[in-house]
Amino acid sequence: MQGASWGAVIIGAYLLFTLFYPFGLIIALIGGFFGASIGLFMVIFFEMANLKLEIYKEKKEHTKLLKRMVYLLERLNANQASDEKLSDH
Numbered sequence: 001m002q003g004a005s006w007g008a009v010i011i012g013a014y015l016l017f018t019l020f021y022p023f024g025l026i027i028a029l030i031g032g033f034f035g036a037s038i039g040l041f042m043v044i045f046f047e048m049a050n051l052k053l054e055i056y057k058e059k060k061e062h063t064k065l066l067k068r069m070v071y072l073l074e075r076l077n078a079n080q081a082s083d084e085k086l087s088d089h
């Protein structure tokens with residue numbers, strides 16, 4: 001979707017620039033800016049969505065690793081507790 005958004009930036013800027021060019025260069029530049037701003041908004045939106053998705057995947061992986069660590073620590077503590085004898089105290 002980001003590629004399509006960049007395409008919208010280029011097409012929007014070009015179309016509005018050429019549409020307003022007969023009214024003067026400054027007006028055409030302003031029109032091109034407004035034409036590009038719609039596509040740029042979409043670029044930012046999809047980039048933020050992609051970033052949130054990556055953060056979600058990373059947090060999911062971290063949770064999986066932390067659960068595995070807790071499981072291994074519990075097993076280690078259980079093995080140490082069962083190895084102790086009354087004569088050890």
